[in-house]
Amino acid sequence: MKTAWTVDQIRRAEATIMGEPDPQTGVAPGDDGTLMRRAAAGLAAAVLRELRPASGRTVHLLVGPGNNGGDALWAGAFLRRCNVRVRAHLLTGRGHEAGLAALLRAGGTVTDVEGLHQPCDLVIDGLFGIGGRAGEPDRAIAEAIGDTPVVAVDVPSGLASDSCAPSGLRADLTVTFGGHKIAHLTQPDRCGPTELVEIGLDLDATGPPALRQWEAADVAAAWPVPTRHDHKYTRGVVGIDAGSAAYPGAARLALAGALNTGAGMIRHLGDADVSLLAEFPSVVLAEGRCQAFLAGSGWGDRDTRAARARLTEWTDTAPCVLDADALRPDLLDGLDLSDSLLTPHAGELARMLGVERSEVEAEPMDAARRAADRFGATILLKGGLQYVATPGETTVQMPVPGPAWTARAGSGDTLAGACAALLATGVDATLAAVLGASLQALTAADHPGPRPPERLAERFPDTLAALLAER
Numbered sequence: 001m002k003t004a005w006t007v008d009q010i011r012r013a014e015a016t017i018m019g020e021p022d023p024q025t026g027v028a029p030g031d032d033g034t035l036m037r038r039a040a041a042g043l044a045a046a047v048l049r050e051l052r053p054a055s056g057r058t059v060h061l062l063v064g065p066g067n068n069g070g071d072a073l074w075a076g077a078f079l080r081r082c083n084v085r086v087r088a089h090l091l092t093g094r095g096h097e098a099g100l101a102a103l104l105r106a107g108g109t110v111t112d113v114e115g116l117h118q119p120c121d122l123v124i125d126g127l128f129g130i131g132g133r134a135g136e137p138d139r140a141i142a143e144a145i146g147d148t149p150v151v152a153v154d155v156p157s158g159l160a161s162d163s164c165a166p167s168g169l170r171a172d173l174t175v176t177f178g179g180h181k182i183a184h185l186t187q188p189d190r191c192g193p194t195e196l197v198e199i200g201l202d203l204d205a206t207g208p209p210a211l212r213q214w215e216a217a218d219v220a221a222a223w224p225v226p227t228r229h230d231h232k233y234t235r236g237v238v239g240i241d242a243g244s245a246a247y248p249g250a251a252r253l254a255l256a257g258a259l260n261t262g263a264g265m266i267r268h269l270g271d272a273d274v275s276l277l278a279e280f281p282s283v284v285l286a287e288g289r290c291q292a293f294l295a296g297s298g299w300g301d302r303d304t305r306a307a308r309a310r311l312t313e314w315t316d317t318a319p320c321v322l323d324a325d326a327l328r329p330d331l332l333d334g335l336d337l338s339d340s341l342l343t344p345h346a347g348e349l350a351r352m353l354g355v356e357r358s359e360v361e362a363e364p365m366d367a368a369r370r371a372a373d374r375f376g377a378t379i380l381l382k383g384g385l386q387y388v389a390t391p392g393e394t395t396v397q398m399p400v401p402g403p404a405w406t407a408r409a410g411s412g413d414t415l416a417g418a419c420a421a422l423l424a425t426g427v428d429a430t431l432a433a434v435l436g437a438s439l440q441a442l443t444a445a446d447h448p449g450p451r452p453p454e455r456l457a458e459r460f461p462d463t464l465a466a467l468l469a470e471r
């Protein structure tokens with residue numbers, strides 16, 4: 001599991017080691033340069049690995065006015081000891097004093113932006129780190145970098161650390177310090193792979209992380225595997241009301257998702273279409289006790305009064321997954337959704353919050369968190385990267401990311417079915433969302449290509465078997 005922290009948390013953890021920085025000079029009383037040299041040593045080691053063999057190669061440093069530039073300068077001094085040629089471009093004509101002195105002592109040189117056009121093997125981006133504001137890079141610098149591989153110091157410059165929005169330089173590798181920042185997990189295309197260098201920050205003391213990204217092993221460890229004592233009722237019965245005359249396939253898709261995720265039993269409680277049951281003979285039409293419900297997928301414009309009655313009854317009875325056409329504020333308001341899961345995509349979440357879709361897409365994590373608090377429900381915001389927000393909790397969960405092949409009609413219905421099956425096992429809404437979304441993503445990664453959602457769902461058991469074999 002990767003955890004990501006806010007800039008404020010990183011700064012507070014740093015201050016517990018070095019003291020609060022002087023507001024005038026920005027210098028902390030206990031700052032003897034130790035943290036920076038630790039960071040720079042880790043950065044230099046990563047660059048040496050990238051260059052291998054390093055001796056005789058040339059590295060350009062992009063150096064900003066703050067400590068991010070200091071890290072780059074110190075790393076340059078360390079690289080000099082391995083016979084790497086180092087040229088530093090000081091963006092504002094100045095650089096971290098001790099770092100610059102160390103680089104010059106070690107035989108590094110300072111160059112202007114024209115000098116950056118000379119051939120080099122690698123660029124270290126030390127313009128701005130967590131003190132950076134979002135913005136696109138200076139065109140002259142971007143041109144000088146061209147196709148040369150870039151290693152970003154802490155974060156790619158111009159990418160705001162706390163944000164999900166893309167901007168700034170693009171890196172082939174990002175070397176970060178103390179803990180991941182939100183942008184590392186939400187902007188993998190900008191950051192490239194991220195390497196974490198431990199510098200001794202106690203981030204746990206600053207409160208819960210802002211974001212947790214799940215990995216396959218975490219999914220395997222958390223999966224609710226049935227025990228010898230389980231039977232179909234204890235494994236969980238799911239009631240599903242999905243589909244309509246206009247969207248008949250939604251029922252089939254939701255059933256496929258729930259069945260292949262391991263529901264103990266499924267009751268098909270929507271407008272019964274018995275032809276479905278030929279394909280899913282274990283699904284029953286009989287009403288009865290359910291441990292979880294799924295409502296809304298493929299409802300179309302169902303009559304408000306009927307929809308509201310169904311949602312009120314079901315949310316009063318058991319945890320629910322509410323999807324698609326059930327995600328209207330007029331249907332949701334006033335329901336007790338405290339143990340339920342809402343599964344909107346960006347457009348649906350925008351409608352729920354009464355904002356533009358672009359606002360949700362710009363800061364999806366914040367939007368999911370706001371919706372969780374507004375509706376008192378766990379939210380799974382679907383998309384290329386997915387976010388699970390729990391009401392009252394600071395930490396947002398990111399299920400295992402998957403390929404974009406799942407971005408097609410019907411994927412949401414199978415996912416809702418998967419989440420409902422998990423909810424019926426007794427796991428909470430957050431875990432049901434994370435596990436369901438991760439299962440779909442891992443399966444899509446194992447079977448890349450334009451596989452229809454119901455066919456992809458048929459592979460869920462194979463993915464699970466492989467995952468659990470590793471546990």
Ligand SMILES: NC(=O)C1=CN([C@@H]2O[C@H](COP(=O)(O)OP(=O)(O)OC[C@H]3O[C@@H](n4cnc5c(N)ncnc54)[C@H](OP(=O)(O)O)[C@@H]3O)[C@@H](O)[C@H]2O)[C@@H](O)CC1
Binds near residue numbers: 067070129155177178
């Ligand atoms: N915290 C830790 O534990 C450790 C931190 N370490 C390192 O320190 C880094 C943070 O350093 P930092 O605070 O000095 O800020 P940094 O990112 O260098 O930038 C500040 C300067 O840039 C300027 N500026 C910003 N954006 C701009 C823009 N778009 N365009 C133009 N100017 C812009 C900004 O100007 P201002 O906003 O003040 O006007 C200010 O002058 C951190 O990322 C890590 O690398 C490690 O050494 C070890 C431990």
Ligand SMILES: [K+]
Binds near residue numbers: 127128153
């Ligand atoms: K940087």
